[in-house]
Every structure is written in structure tokens, then in C-alpha cells.
Amino acid sequence: MTQLLTPGDGRKGPATATGAVATPVQTEPPGDVFVALDTSPRGLTAADAVARRGRYGPNELPRARSRGLWRQLAAQFTDLFAVVLLVASAITFLAYALQPSQDVGTFRLAVAILGVVLLNASIGFAQEYSAERTAQSLQAMVPHTCRVLRDGERQDLPAHELVPGDVVVLEAGDAVSADCRLVEAHEVSVNNAALTGESDAVGRTGEPVAAGPLLEARNCVFMGTDVVAGSAKAVVFATGAATEFGRIFRLAAAAPRQKTPLQLQVSSMARRVAGVALAIGAGLFAVRVPTGQPFVETFVFALGVMVALVPEGLPATLSVSLAIGVRRMARRHALVKKLLAVEALGSTTVVCTDKTGTLTQAEMTITQVWSGGASHPVSGVGYAPVGEVTDAAPVRELLRAAALCCNARLVPPAGTGRLPRSGREGWRVLGDSTEGALLVVAEKGGIDPAAEEARAPRVAEHPFDSVRKLMSTVHGTTDGDSYRAYVKGAPQELLARCTDIDWNGERRPLTDELRAEVIETNDALASQGLRVLAVGWRPVSGPHPTQDGAESGLTLLGLVGMLDPPRAEVSDAVDACRRAGIRIVMVTGDHPLTAEAVARRVGIVRQAAPAVVTGASLDAMNDDALDGLLAEPAELLLCRVSPEHKMRVVTALQRRGEVVAVTGDGANDAPALKHADIGVAMGASGTDVARESAVMVLLDDSFASIATAVRLGRSVYQNIRKFLIYLFSHNIAELVPILAATFAGFPLVPITAVQILAIDLGSDVLPALALGAEPPEPDVMDRPPRSRRDRLFSAGVMGRILFLGGIQALGVCAVFFWHIHASGIPYSHFTEDNAVYREAITMVQAGIVVSQFFNALAVRTDRQSVFRIGLLSNPWLLAAGCFGIGLMAAISYLPALRAVFNTAPLAAADWAVLAGFGVLLLAAEESRKWWLRRHRSGNRRGGVRCE
Template identity: 90%
Template sequence: MTQLLTPGDSSRRPEGRHPSGWPSAQTVPLVDVFAALDTSPRGLTVAEAVLRRDRYGANELPRAGRRGLWRQLAAQFTDLFAIVLLVASAITFLAYELQQPRDAGTFRLAVAILAVVVLNASIGFAQEYSAERTAQSLQAMVPHTCRVLRDGERRELPARELVPGDVVVLEAGDAVPADCRLVEAHEVSVNNAALTGESDAVGRTREPVAAGPLLEARNCVFMGTDVVAGSAKAVVFATGAATEFGRIFRLAAAAPRQKTPLQLQVASMARRVAGVALAIGAALFAVRVPTGQPFVETFVFALGVMVALVPEGLPATLSVSLAIGVRRMARRHALVKQLLAVEALGSTTVVCTDKTGTLTQAEMTVAHVWAGGTSHPVSGVGYAPVGEVTDAAPVRELLGAAALCCNARLVPPPADAGRCPRSGRGGWRVLGDTTEGALLVAAAKAGIDLAAEEARAPRVAEYPFDSIRKLMSTVHRAADADTYRAYVKGAPQELLARCTDIDWKGRRRPLTDELRADVTETNDQLAAQGLRVLAAAWRPVTGPRATQDETESGLTLLGLVGMLDPPRPEVSGAVDACRRAGVRIVMVTGDHPLTAEAVARRVGIVRQAAPAIVTGARLDRMDDDALDGLLAEPAELLLCRVSPEHKMRVVTALQRRGEVVAVTGDGANDAPALKHADIGVAMGASGTDVAREAAVMVLLDDSFASIAAAVRLGRSVYQNIRKFLIYLFSHNIAELVPILAATFAGFPLVPITAVQILAIDLGSDVLPALALGAEPPEPDVMERPPRSRRERLFSLTVMGRILFLGGIQALGVCVVFFWHIHASGIPYSDFTEDDTVYREAITLVQAGIVVSQFFNALAVRTDRQSIFRIGLLSNPWLLAAGCFGIGLMAAISYLPALQAVFHTAPLAAADWAVLGAFGVLLLAAEETRKWWLRCHRPVVGKGGKR
């Protein structure tokens, strides 16, 4: 690991202090910087660089630790329900060993259970392995090459070869390769969004600053950030994992991955099912042994009961249902790295969302131009010059002057990127300051040919922007080469103070106090809308060597330009959908409170007059009780100027209150919270690799609307899981009750064998359960409040439906079994396993369960709505799966080869008619129950709405 050269707080660093005892990066006087790092203005010698490379290691982040493939695959078999299935398989193998004579069919079905376990594990492993490899390497955040001084010569080296003490050369457009202290700075601005979440470019200086948080030091630049303007030289003081970027990486790596609510509930369900199966099997074994039944036969009987209680097809059904959700999300450009994350979003109660790049475009865009008392809206977003300036003629001079007074460059997309209309990877981008880029785009939208303007009025002098004047000025030669003009842009208040005239509707007028008040009021109005406002002015000058004082005094104001980082167009609808679904949205950003509130209002996160706005500094002063109280308040909440530690603390506090928390973000600063959340959602196109690494879901199109769609799909997945749980467990009752009834009635044989039960569980039930797992979301799924984290899969409602439907099925199969037995007139004690009547009776039980499950599958498709309202034929896959199960049952009844395996017998047409009547009775009973619920228990969501 690379050692940090102690920039400030060494207590949180991995490897102590630099031998020089350098106390703090930002406070060291400029003259002492080189000495403190044992280097010089000529940089390190090649020999010294090699020594330091050996000492500190490569300038790269450690690769995220990954389990080996075999360990990843083995982990699929350690899930509790997988263990339950393995136990069921072992039971079946044991039954085979104890049978005399041994039944090959039992052996084959035991192998089939193992095959289901393997299939389930393979699906989970393949899905997670594929998604894991799709996530890009964290190393891509570090630039590949950089310019370094070695032995006084400028060289271009791989960034991984940088060491502490190297002197690097930075220019506009460069990515910063390590944490550095500036020793030369020429109007440098950097974009720290990847670390702080703040999209605004911030100026840098080479002078020492007061001690404080390192990320706020204006004389330092950091790995993973970008130089947007100016040029500089800087000395490296931290590389690799010792950088601020590395600190966030370690913070994210240390955060444990949270188990989803479904993971916890499935594990709990597996424990309960295993315990109940073992307890009932043992109890029945204990009851039958004293009656004189053979020990081995009694043990096999108890094993059959245990098998009846284990839904062998459930894990495969669960995995495939989740995989269906994964594929549906993939169609919405959402990459899910873990199957269970599909459901987790459906239980989300709070979304903590970043601002820059998540809610916004991360591209400054001019929205309004004001000149001569008139506002001119500008359409289009991003850096693509697509859109128009309303009534552009009066503001062309203003936008032309602002564009000429820029050092940024607008770079068109490559020839093969025609399908990407906006900025982004392969789209339009700005080289230099993003604010200047927005001015260039606005000028192009006004019909100004930027190249022609630069050729017509070439620049002959420049006075760069600085943080004291808050202005930038350029001098240009006019077309006739005899006159010169100065163009000035900057902060409105600063520029207004230097203006004596104003361009008012094409005429030059004195800037009276009244007009100054109008300009100031307009500036305030634009700023109140969350716009960043710049002013532009001009004046004639005497020549190319006009002084700065001459250039920036006696100006004529051209107008104001208001710009913003625009919200993504789909965000408002997504926010509204989340609100209707009862999902609370909390903005958590490193940006300024005013900017955050303006964006939040535009997208609908804030609707109240006075939302709760809390800064990171205030969070630091809060103890856990105060934070819990803040989060418990129903007010709209914005958390601004927060650090990665703050985000993690907020997520933990929300989880402590029982919330299911989803965190969205794109920057490295979001990574710890993304990993610590119940589900982390990273932006795929504009997001950083560290964010994608930490998240379990990646939005490939960066669309916040995919969040609302994912919540809808996640809720649908959870509903579908409940549907096939009811479907699967209800027939377990139908398998168990006849066995219990026969035991207490004194019948010596089982009404259904373990082999038949496995045939139902693996042959007839899996496909209909999968078809239920593919049910589309119900129409009102986003109108319901989110379920509680404490709500169980087996809620009282679910258990009630299982008992209701299972009881009807159990009653039907008990009736047909004992009716057939009693109709034969044969005493119980005379029945043997090879008796034809007995084989017909157990065939009736198996067929009765299969047929009733066909109608049961139709019944459970909706919770309250009538199946006839959504249409009996609206899920053709379910009908096909049910017909396949009935066809398989018919084959077991009529084909001699299968009769020998399952000890079945042919059924008469009347038998099938009776079984069908019981199925219709079940569907009618469930429809009656739903009708009663609709009449007496209307659904009430959050706020009393349906």
C-alpha cells in the first residue's frame, strides 16, 4: 500500500507520517514545500523515483477483494433453503435405502431434488457472476498517463508510476493523477464533484491556507478530480490508497453489505419449514411405532410426511422469478448485480438521492438571457447546441461578447456517436470551464458562428479571472484592424459597479440609479430560481496594450445570463410516482443549500414553503437522538454540504428507525452510503467506478425514472413471490392432511406416497409457480403504501389464504380417497400396496391435488380483484403450465411404465369430472372471499387514499 505523506489528519491514514514530519499539506509555506517532500523544482531524479516506488508502491487503488469462483459457487449451497432441500434429498435417498425391495423411482426423484438444488445455485451464480464482471474496474478512475518533471525534464509517464515528491504539470482538461499541493497556479479551477458532490468548478491557489478539512484546502488538488481551467504545477504528497479518493474507497470497502429484507425472510422461512417438517415427522413416527407398525415402514412413512412439508420447487421458482425481474429491469437499462436486490427496491420506504449527475444533467446550461429589460428563455439542455434562444436578435451581441471572453472549447461527438444526442460518453463535451461551455452553447443556439466570430475579432490580450476581481476580460481587434474592443464577463455586482452605460434595446443609455435597480432586481430574481448569473459588458479601448484598469472601467452593460445544472427531464414524473407510492425522498448532496433547494423544487422533492435544510456542520453537532428526531419529522428534508461519513450516518439512522433505504449516487463520495444501504443504486453512464463497485444496481442510462420503475417491478416481484408461496404451500396442506387423517382413522397405508409428492412438487407445480412469478404488476401497485420492514412473507393474511385454499383442497382429496376406499367394501386391515383399489385411491389423491392446483393458480393471481376482471386467459403461460401438469398426471395414471414407478392406476372419466368439480368449488370459494373483502374491507393507502 502507498504511504500517505500526512496531509493533516494522520489518525485516519493507513501508514503514518512522512519522514520529514510535514504537519499539514495546506499550511506549509510555499518556500518549504519542496524541502518538506525531499524534492526540488526540477522534480525527482530517476534513481530517487525508483527508490520511492519500491518504498511506497504503485499509484493505484487496491483491487476490490473478490471470492474465488469455487467459493462463489459454494456460497449458493449454504443458503438455508438450499440446505433444507439437501436434507430433503438425503431423506429421499435414505428412504430408498430402507425400502425393501428398493424402488428405482425413489432414487431417481432423490437425484431430481439434487438437480433442482444445482439448478437453483447455477442460476444465482451465473446471474451474479455476469453482473459482477459487467461492473467496470475501479482502476479506470485513475488517469492512464500524466506529465511529470524528472531530472528537470518534462516526461509523460503512466500514472501508476507516480510517487510522493513528483512534480506534475496540469492543464485544463487533465484528470488529477494523485493528491498534490500546488506550487504554481495560473487561474486554475477544478471540478471536485467525484469527491464532494458539488458540481461547481472551484478556484485553486498556490498560497498556504489555514488548517482545516483537507478537501476544503484551496491549494491542493486530488486524485479523481478534473482540471477545468488554467494550468499549474503541483507536488505529489499522497498516492494510491493514501489519497482522499483512497480513503473513501477504504470507507466503502469497510461497510458491510446489508442483507435484503427478502434474504432475511427466506432464511427465516427455511428454518421454520425445516423445524415444522422435522417435528411433525418425528411426532407421527412416535405415534405409529407403539401401534405395532414395522419400524422401517414407519420410518419411511415419517420421511414421507417430512417430504410432504418441504416445497422442493420453491428455491428454483424463487430464483427464476427474481431472474425474470432482473430481465425486466434490464429492459429498463438497470443492471442488477444480485438477484435478491430486485425485490429489495419494492420494499423501499426512503430514497436518499444525490443531486449532481443523479437528479441533474451534470452539465451547465443557459436557461435565461436578459437584455434591455426583456427576458429571453433558452431551450435545450446539456452541451449539445440543440435548442434556440427566444427572439435571439436582441441578445446576439451579448452572447457573442460572452463567447469571445471564454477559454473553454466545445468538442463535438466523434463520428460514430450519432446515436448520442446529448453530452456524455461519446457525446458533446466541454474542454475547460463548464460555465464558459454553457455560454458557448447558448451562443451557438442564438445562431452565432463561433469560429467565424473568433476569426473576425481575434483576441490580442487577456486579463484572466481571479477570485478577488471576479471578472475576466479579453481585448479583440475589430474587423477593420483600426479599432479594439474589450469584452468583460463576471459576477453581476462586480461588473455593474464598473459600468457607466447600458445597452437598452439597441441603444446606448446612461446607467441611471433606476436602471441599476432594475438590473439588480433581475439578478436577484434569477438567483432566487437557483440560477448562476453572469453579466457581460464591453467598451472600446485605445489599443491592444490597454491596461486592466482601462479595460475594466467605463463599461457598457450588455445584459445578464442565467444558467443552471438542469434537472433530468424524467425526474419530476419519477419523483411524483415515488410520492404516490408512499416512498419518502431525501436529497443528500455536497452542494450549496440554495442550489439544492432550487433543484429540489424543480423536480418536486420540495413542495412546502419551508423545507428542513440541514448542513453537514449541523449534523456534526447532532447526537444520535437528535438525528433520529430530525428524521422522524414529516417535513421535506434536504441534507447539504455533507461528507461520505455524514451520508453513512444518515442511512444508518434511517435503518435504525426500521426504514428500508435505497441510496442513489454517481460520485466516489457516494460509495460508502451506496454499500451500507439496503440497496445502492449507481449511475452507469456518468457515475464513477467506485460508485458502481459499491452498488448492487446500476442504472445504465442514468435515468432517475428507472428508480420508480424498479420500485414498481420490485413490488410486483414481492407480490408474485407471495402468490406462488400461497400456491405451493396450500397443496402441502393437501398432501399432509390426508396422511394425518389416515393415521388417526387407523388406515395402515399412506394416502399419498413420497414418490407421488415429489412428482407433484417437481413435476406439476414448478411451471405454474414460475408463470405466477412472471405476472405483470397489478394496476394499483404504486398506489399502495410500502410494506413495513417487519412485515413477513408469511403474514397472517398469507397464512390465512394458505389455510383457506389448502383446507379446501385437503377436504376434497380426503373425500375422494376415503369415498373410494369405503366404496370397495374392503376392510382397512386387508389393504396392501399392490391392491388395485388402493392404487386407484392414491391416484385420485395425487390427481385431485394437481387438478385443484390448476384452479388454485388462477385464484391466487390477484389478492382482491376478481380473476374474471383481469381475464382467465390473460396469462397464457399459466394456462399452458397447468395443462402440462394435468397432462403429466394423466401420463402417470395411464402409462404402464409410470404406473410402475408411482404405483398408480387408470382413472375413469367420472373420476376426472369429480376432481374438476372440486377445483371449480375451490375457485368459487376464493372468488366469494375476494368479493367479501372488496365489500367490507376497502384498501386504504397512505394518507387515506386507495
């Protein structure tokens, strides 16, 4: 391999290991750029590419240094709750050392507190480690690709395989994957906001420019920027860390992650609960000391109760629940890049959705060709060039012009040749799907696009943009002395630029009558749900006409109508969103009739007269008029809109307090995707820029995946509330018996601190995690969106905690005092070694554990009966509950554990009584749910909506 240009003096010499080329490459003519970078217009050979990748490494940005495993583990002990517990454990060890008799119970309590810290640290460490691995694996599901010339063949390759000297092909919507020097540029403009902070697009050229700062070179494009218009070829001169973006990426990658509002809310709530626990511990100490209890023992007991009431496992449980939701969404083709999106999904009120690819299959198929007053049906479906154009001879020039005015490429199934043309599986299009459909119909009409391109090579191009809605290309003719411009685009726009029409091979003036017939035909095709394009041509005087010169005075060749069939699963998803109170607004650049036809097919439009608003109408509206339009309950279709229109609509919806999800696939959708509460990009057909701007990526591009993600997002929030109710309701059952015994004058406690810690470790963590994995309730999409002002600890949640916790507390207080009174022993005669006392506290601990098993079943649903969803539908919860009961049985029966917890064996009758209390708790909760369902049903019959 020859030498590459090197940094510094501009002389030829060995390249740096990073692949940087800092010589003023911008000053070289396009032909010399290939020489300077040791490549050719055909690109690198496969062998050269492999060698250079081994030399320069992958084209990847440097990653922020992740903390080592030991640092991650040590960080778990710096959390507020971990610090509180470690201090408490140290104090307890100190108390044990200061006790004259050195009570072994105090030592066991200190060890138990330390065990809680270690358990929580293990859970937190495992979750953080798993989250990093999950993030890496999920990121790999959205590959970044680029189009590269290798051995003269255009290929789609992963961006990390780029090396200096690669020749890349860039089009509007592409993210630039490396620093490149343009050698061909057709009306190219790029957005350099990632590097310069300026969001306005700037033009680019392939011609040499004067030496100067590289970022100011108008013939260079840089990693991290995106192409917003035009097409180009460029040669890579820097990759990975050697790029301009690589220099600043480390700073961004090293920035600390911000907690989501939900995480901040839970952390704040947990701190308040910790404060309450400290107050209760102090209160118990103050109440018990005057009764004559030993000072150290009373302090240790109060400390143990305080520690046991701290929700030390709550942050870990929350993280696990959110991670489970993210993974479930990924399995259902919705990749969530930020945990915040999981929370916001549950409160989505409006979805602004694209049509093509999201509601439809994004596999455009031309079904009608119209020219010269006659319609020519087309057979065949999809991208496989199988089928025919009826009576193709009169429309061959139209098909030829349409095929030449394309940048897409039709790719046959892997491992097959161009023929035979059989089978649909595996055919795909590189580039725009509409252009792919034009190539397919050309082949069905007997046109070979590659051969036509060879006979009439392209010499200039005016790319499509969303303002004029046209694209034109200029081609040489076989004699080499004349040129033709071929134009395709929106019928209204192209027809306005036509003066003639091709009528069965004869060129006629485009009279008002003929113009009206064309418009009538266009409307008829659009009313069938077809997207319509017009195709025209004109001779031009030279190879580089101006845009206006190429696109005025045209001869209309005809119209083509294409259909993108709706996805089969979308109708059910739209219906689910309707039931969930989510408004769906179609936002499309298509003709209003086409949009309405598709909207009716999938169920977005059901009314006889939906509100259909075009981009021109939006331009005529002020903000008040737009707010009024959006406030109306009518079904709404926004057609012929630009990215600016979409952004304006999203802002107006948010101004009304809506939580907005927006779908998009192009680079020009990036502003709306970023501004939306939930930006949803297409993973299969979307551009890199759109995927980077969004917080959620649909791996299958289907609207149904949005509905599924909303359903799972609602489920995540519900599950968080479920395990909060579960965790805090049993705290009441632990606290109330202690308070009751204190104020009743009983000298001992109904449950010791070590027993409470055993409950926390054996009965709390695993069931709470299992509740975090609870599948969505059957009616989760039959409820309105959750308000943003809704808090985790709402009045309903607090009421349920008190309801369930109160029942558990009454049950354990009853079994404790019943057992004490049945013995006939006066309160003053009870000691810790008394067999009756040991049986009574064992009953209390077992009662809490058993009731928590039934409580876990009860909180699985908010309103639905747990028997309706099935007691066995969450086997992890049953396994976790059985583990807790099994651990309680071991504490009751195994001598070694009885010595630690001061417990006694329970009889079968005792277990039966405790199980009876658990059944009563479940029955009470089922009765409450039945009353809620009945009350809601009654209100609905009465015309009142009750939620």
C-alpha cells in the same frame, strides 16, 4: 520507445510489465516529468498508446479469483438442506439393503431423494453461474471514463485504456483512474479516504516535493481516490495492479459477500420449516409403529414424508426471483448493484431528488441575456449552436467573458466538422452542462470560444465550489502586459462583490437603484423557471492574483437565464409516487423561484404555498426544528443547499423512521448517497465517485426510472410472498390426508413419499419460478410503502396459506375416502396392490397437482381479480402448470411410471371431478379478494384507510 524510470535506484531502464514507476517521480520538476515518463505535454501518440497497452496490459484492478466451475457445483451440496437430503437418501439406501425382501419402493424412494438433491444443485449452480455473468454484463453498462490527451487532442476514453505516460485532465467530481503525477494544478484538493481512511480533502500541487513515501507526495494522485475541487493535468506513472490501490484491492475483492436481511430471513424461516418437517416425520413414525406396521417400512415412510416437506427449492427460487427483478430494472434503465436495494426499494417512503438532469433533461439552454437594462432573447434549443441572440452587439463582451470562464468543451456530432451548424442530433458537452450552454450562446452571438481562448490564454483559475458559488479565470491580454479576471456564478454572490456595472458599453458605479434593478431582473427570470448566472470582470495586476483579489471590485457585465426543460415522462412518475404514498422532496442548489417553477411543472408542488427552505435557513435550525419541519405534511423544497445540508436532511428523515432514497451526481453527493437507504446516482451525467457510492445507477438519469424501480421493487417482494403461499399451501394438502388416514385407522397412506417427491419436482419448482417472474400488479403503486417491520410470514400470509391449503386438503381427502368407501371393501382388506387403493392414491396425487394449477392462478394477485389482469398474461406460469399436469397424466397412464409410483389410470370423469375442485378453489379465492376489495372500499368511503 525510450526507456522509462524503473523501481529502485532511479536509473533509466526497462519498465516493469505492470507499468509501475517507483522512482521518486515526485521530486522531478513538471517539465522533467514528461521526459522521465517518455511522453510530452501533447500526450502519447495513438501508436505509442497501443504499444504500451500491449506491454503493460489494461488498466484494471486484479479480480478476486472466482471459484472454478467444479468448486461452484460442489458447493451446492454443502447447503443445510442438501446435507439433510443426502443423509436421508443414504439412510433409505441402507434401509433397502437391510430389508429381507428388499422392497423396490424403498430403493425408488432413495433414488427420488437423491434426484431432488441433484435437481436443486443444478438450479443453484445455474443461478450462481448466471448471476456472475449478469453482474459482469451489468457492470459494463456503467463505463468508467477519463479525459486524456492523445496526439494533442482531448478525448474521453475508457479508463482501462490508460497506460503509463498518458496525460490526463482532472476536474472536480472525477475519479482518479490511475496513479498520476500532477504537472498543472489549479486549486486542486482530493479525497484519499479509499487509501488512507481520512475523509478530509487534502490539497495538491504540481510543483516538485522532497523524496519520501509516495502516498505522502502532495503532487501525486492515486487510483481509487477522487477530485473534490479544482482542475489539473497529470501524467500516469502506474496502472492496474502496480498502483497503490491495486496492492490493497485484492483483500477487498476476496472478502466474502454478506447475505441481505431478506435472504437471512428466508433462510431462517426455511430452517424452522425443516424443523417442523422433522417433527412431523417423527410424529408419524411414533403414531404408526404401535399400529403394527413394519418398523423399517414405517421409518422409511416417515423419512420420505419429512424429506418431501422440506422446502429444499426455496433458496434457489428466492435467488431467481431477485435476479429477475434486477434484470427487469436494468432493462428499464435502473442498474441495481446490490440485491439489498431490491428489498429496500419496496419500502421507500421519501425520495430526495435533484432537479437538474433528474427531473429535467440536463441540456441547459440559455433563453435570455440581460445587460444594460435590456433583455436579449435567444433562439434555438439544446447544445447545437443553431439560433441567434437578438441584438447581440451590446452583449458580446458578456458572452466572451462567459465563454472564457469555462472548462467545458462543445463537441460536434461524430464524423462531422465544425460546420455546417445544422441539426441537433449528436451535439454534446464535455464538462458542466451550464458551461456548455454558455459556449453555445457565445457561438450564437458570433463569438468563437476557441479563437478567444487563443487570443487571451488562461494563466490561472479559481475553481467553483459550493460555498462561495463562484468561478474565476485569469487571462492575458493581446499586449501581453496586462491581465483580466473573468468571474461567473450565483447572482447574489457575484453582485455582492461588484462595485460597477457595464451599462451599454459605459462603466457606471453600481448604485443602490441599479443594484435593486439587477435583483428585480434576477427574480423575474427565476420566477419563469430559469436558472440565472451573473458574469463580471476586473483588471488584475499579475497572472496569479489571490482568489479574493480576482473576485472583488468587479464590474457586472450582465445576467444570463437558462432553462433545463422538464422531462416529459416525469409528471406521470411523480403522480405514481404520490399514489404510492411516497413523499418527494426537491433538494437543489438553484434559486427558490427556479426550483418552485420546475416543481410545479412536474407536479411535485400543487399547493399554493409550499415550504421553501434555503441552506441558510437550515443552518439556523437546530435538530429539533429540522425534525419539526420534516414532520409537517406540507410540500417541501430545499434550495441553495450544500452537500452538508443534504446529508443532514437525509439523517433527519431516517431519524423519523423514513426509508430514504437520495439522488446525486457529484463527488460531493457521495456522503448522502452512502448514508441513504437507497443511494441513486446518475449514470449518464454523474461522476464516477457518485456511481461508486450509490447502490442504484440510473442509466438515463430520469426520475421516471426511480418510480419504475420502486414499482418493480414492490413487485419482487410480492412475488416472493406469492410463491411462498403457493409452496406451503400444497404441503398442507399433502399432510392432512396422511394424518386423517392415520387417525381414521386406515392401514395404508393416501399418498406415498415417492408421489410427494414427484409433486415437489413436477409441480412446485417451475410454477414457483414463474410466479417469481410475475409482472407487477396493476394497483401495486396504489398502496402505501411496506413497513420495515413487515415479515414474509405475516398473519395475512399465514391465513392465506391455511385458507388455500385447507381447501386443497378437504378436496383430496374427500376424493380419497369417497373412492375407498364406494368400493365397499373393509379397511383391513386393503393392500398396496389393491386396484381401488391405487386409483384412490392416484386421485389424491392428481388432485393436488390440478388444484396447484388453479392455486398458482389464484395467488398471482393479492386483491385484484386474476381475470382483470388476464389469465394468459403470464404464459410461463401456464406452461409450467400444464407441464405438471402432463407429468401427472404420464404417471397415471404410462405402465413404466405406474410401476414406479404404484398408480392406476384415471377415467375422464375422475379428471372432471378434480378440475371441479380446482375451480372451486379459484372461486373461493376470488370471493375472498372481492370481499377484501369491497371492505377496503367501504372503509375508504367511511374515512378509514384500510390496507
